[in-house]
Amino acid sequence: MSSVSGPDASENERKGQKRKHSETFFPVGEGDDTDLALREIQMHISVLRTTYSLRAKDRDAARQAAHALADFAKKGGNIDMIVQTGAVDALVPHLAAPPLLHPDERIAYEHEVEKDAAFALGLLAIKPEHQRMIADAGALPALISILQRPATYGDRVVYGAIRRAADAITNMAHENANIKSRVRSEGAIPPLVALLECPDVKVQRAAAGSLRTLAFKNEQNKVQIVECQALPTLVFMLRSEDVGIHYEAVGVLGNLVHSSPTIKKRVLEEGALQPVISLLSSRCPESQREAALLLGQFSTAEPDCKVRIVQRGAVRPLIKMLEAPDLQLKEMAAFALGRLAQNKDNEAGIVHDGGLRPLLELLDSKSGAVQHNAAFALYGLADNEDNLAEIVREGGVEKLRDAELILQASKDCVQKTLKRLEEKISGRVLRHLLYLLRSTDKETQRRVAIALAHLSGEDDQRLIFCDGGGLEVLLDMMGSTMTPKLQQEGALAVYTLAKKAAALSPVENAPPPPTPQVYLGEQYVNCRTLSDVSFVVDGQRFYAHRIALLASSDAFRAMFDGGYREKQAEDIEIPNISWRVFEAMMRHIYTGTVDVTPDIAQDLLRAADQYLLEGLKRQCEYAIAKDLAVDCVSDVYELAEAYHASTLRHQCVIFTLEHHEQTSALPIYTSMIQRMVPEIREYIHRVLRPKQAPPPPM
Template sequence: MDYVPEISALLAVLSTATERGGVGLLDKAGLRKAAHQLSELAKQDELIDDIVSEGAIPIVCPLLNLSALGAQPCTEYEEVEKEASFILGLLAVKPEYQTKIAEQNALAGLVRLLNQYNVKAPKDSQPSRAGSARRAADAITNLAHENVEIKNMVRAQNGIPPLVVLLEALDIKVQRAAAGALRTLAFKNEGNKEQIVECKALPILIQMLCSEDQGVHYEAVGVLGNLVHSSQHIKRKVLEEGALQPVVGLLNSPCSESQREAALLLGQFATTDSDTKAKIVQRGAVPLLISMLSSADSSLKEMSTFALGRLAQNNDNQAGIVQCGGLLPLLELLESKAYSLQHNAAFALYGLADNEDNVPDIIKVGALQRLVDCGEKLSVQASKDCVQKTITRMEQKLSTSTRVLNHVEYMLRSGEIVVQQRAAMSLAKLAPTEALHRIFAVRQGLDVLLNMLTDKNEGRHMQLKAANAVLELARKIDAITPIDCLPAHPEKTVRLGSQYVNNPSLADISFIVDGKPFYAHRIALVASSDAFRVMFDGGYREKEASSIEIPNIGWDVFHCMMTYIYTGNVDVAPEIAPQLLQASDQYLLEGLKRLCEMCIAQALHITNLSHTFDLSESYSAPQLAKRCVLFTLEHFQEASDVYDSVGFSNMLVRMVPYLRVGLLEDMNKVWSAIASNGLSR
């Protein structure tokens, strides 16, 4: 429907009021009716552009002063002024029209209407003026919304003092409108904030916090929140005026908006000093804020998390928040999809981790694993950094406080398996070096992790967590294992050099390999391998033989083995590495076996994992077995997807003994090295 003709006709009627000389001759009822009809049309957002394009702003703005043009007070004119304020407020919802309205001197007219209302007169004695004041305040709110220039203009035209006066109006609607305007004017505007405080608005705003009207205390707490934002001295004034108790009281309000604003304001108060933080807690804010964490209102959760995060910067508050049950709800919010909730929760948890008494509780409820899991999933780097700092802070507490470490270690004795598991996983990540042997060897923390790893009832998710913990422990031990603690494999050998490999010169034995002779020297063979020594020095027929047949080793493999014996080194080709591993095991060549293990390990892949582990078992290759186990832990999820459930479980059961023995041996070496240096605790 085309409303333009109707809009144009209404504006034509209203334009007659701009002729000063003819005020007394105006059709008052018609003017009032036209203003009301235009305000009804302005309620429709889609018509605002048409209203403005038809010239409404220069026509409506003068109507704000209509009653001032007449010689006698006129209720109809006051009603027109109220409708004009309403129309301009609706047009000002669109930012592009705010300045145009202000340029038509609308602010002066609006301020005049604010001043006309007598807050001390009986409420029913001036209904038109109450409506005009309310609509004028609303119009100022919309005009000044995110418009710094107009905020300053309101102050310059003395619009703030009458708004402060209107806070004491008997009419609740006027109170709300005045507070709403002050709230907007105070937002990020230092000049306005100072003037509001100078006009002695704080006492009445604090009284309004206790109003039974939800709209009143919602606007009042909003004004206070904007006043104290980034203004430490105003924050102190607000506290000195006694705002703390009523703000805490609003946390119990049935109005979720007031609860949200109160939580935000408490978070701002909490940055004042430690004494204020303590007072907030003493007044019972923490349980109320924690209960708000479970609200369906995301903004309410955000503000309560914000407040708890600021309160959590106090040591005693940190313990209180955990004891009141705040830990798990904060973890839930950390895992939410909303960035603001994530970040506020991360900051709060970082504060909680600063208290030594909280660290065991954080571990006991499985919070560390949840922090690790969500760390990489967070939306913003700042939140990720905060989570990492929380984990680092917990690690520092375990490293510097024997009491905290002992408390977490004691959880390994818990009757609840899940508590044992959480303690073992956390200690694998956070425990100090010198405590690893005691925790995982003496107190059997390793067995907790390995049982968790192989228990089919745990489910793949928990097995994956166990795998990550064991892998972290293995890497930590490997990183600190002293070089002189590594197993040595001294070999008795005589290195004749590569020129004597398969060289008949001075050869005193030959081997038939793949039907061809391979020339060798007994002294080199006997010195390098106990298997050859027994062959040539024992009671075997090969002792006197000049030629020995090798039926189970190919030429390339045998040549590679002999090259190692004669030179002490050899390049192991991947295609013959498994056969060479078998030969090195058969002839007890440990050094060559290690070279084969390294070569095979480099080609380790999910698809050949099971076969490679079989090789390590078949040919006593512990280093290869260890690498297979670590590879499985590193690629646990992928491996569990590739192999069927039964096959993967069976492979884990076979691997775990190798892992257990290897880790215990390494821990014993580390412990011995630490103990010898006097570093044990």
């Protein structure tokens, strides 16, 4: 059985939590505006460097300076300028308050300076090139210390500082494997896990977002997060009414289970399956997307997990997501369905619940990932014989064949799907399709006939198309004046059928004509020696020999043996034929061969037909067929009809079908096809004739 690789989940995963505060970036001004911004940034950095003290005035000034730098950093074009001016070294000390001189001394603007400094550093860390600089400046221990600060319920200032610290760690570690490991070694994971149970919802979201980033593609971080007992809390968070919380929680779990069968099993044991399925119906598209991704990952946990996911109600919301306007929702839903469709019962259930049509429609997506996930899901659905008739009835074969796919992997997947369908067109499936071929619904008839033309085996073609009426359905499509597309689909199907049935072209496949027993040879062409008859052509005499003519053609035999006046004549007038054509015809009679050039091929065909020279006629047909073109095929077909050149007629038919896209643009296409229909029918019936049984052994 064919196999095909599914979509790579690592490419489908969100690569960690999106970095915070990535508001619309405003470019830095030019000229005076740039100089003014630089002077202001330098002033704020100078304030930070000179105000690291417990004095209330200094603390207030530091708070305002850090907040101002954060405002500048929101305008993304300013970030490099802020960093290059020395902001990192100026901000990091303010992540911690200066030491108290007396234990009872109160710190002015307690936690506020640290919050603004963390906020500013987090924004600077949005650019990957600044992440290591911030870490090397000592920011990580200070940020982790903020995470560990005790806070009573309702202490919004402390919660704000903790949240900004978690966000800063998220941005510093984003797509930076080295810093992810440094964060772990500095001890940030335990306090982040503890903060999942913080009373403040924003802190919970920030902590989960940070864990989400730290868990992405870092196995040691994953292990420590699980060892810190994060899973039970994360599973409970999936049921939160707060959209942000369940969105972050499902994202953390998705990154934890990826490429980790052990963690995947533990997450399921904690009861995550049902709340994740429930998130498919969330009002938050991001949570829906992450839930679909996670279900796709769960489906590989153990053999029966796919069945449990379907039994618990995942299929219908996933199918509904396929029709959502959000492209990423479509992508993840198709990903999940593709994983679930690796089980026979699930395959039938997905089709029964209406998943086939939207998956086929996704092949038209402009997204390569969406196309590939849909193609992989369809590959799974095609494995179940119960789905075959529905795939055909839905026009799936045409969709798969015509899809303009972006990725080579998708093209390979679709080809394997078509091959899988082809392998199943037999027995019960074939009988079902033949039953549908007799449907009163014309569209169903057409789709079945098209599918069978492309997929049926050689041994079944006569049963389907001659005995079962499939050919008449295709011919009706070709002669239809409803739409050009209908004509083209019918023509392509008939051409495919003819091509599979006859390995050679009609001219090459035609039986050889009878050959005369006497060839006098080249030296006797137009030779007086032993000549007993002459022909007058274009005023010139051509010397010939009756024995050669009698052996070659019934027309000459009748001329010399019958009651024609030419019987006794020594000079016979040949009208309506040029010397060059006559000389070529006689050369063939004397030698059995002749060079049929394009400029005389059609006139030579007429002469060969007139004088019943089947061998020459075949050579002419072959020569004309080699030069067939879209703009002349109709004229050549008329020529072949007029001079009984059946193999050339068949070749014109096959050429017209093969080049249906070009020939269908001809103004005379419809009338030409309608004229060819009897010829097509005759040709197809001939090539689909029953195979002769081999002779019994002697």
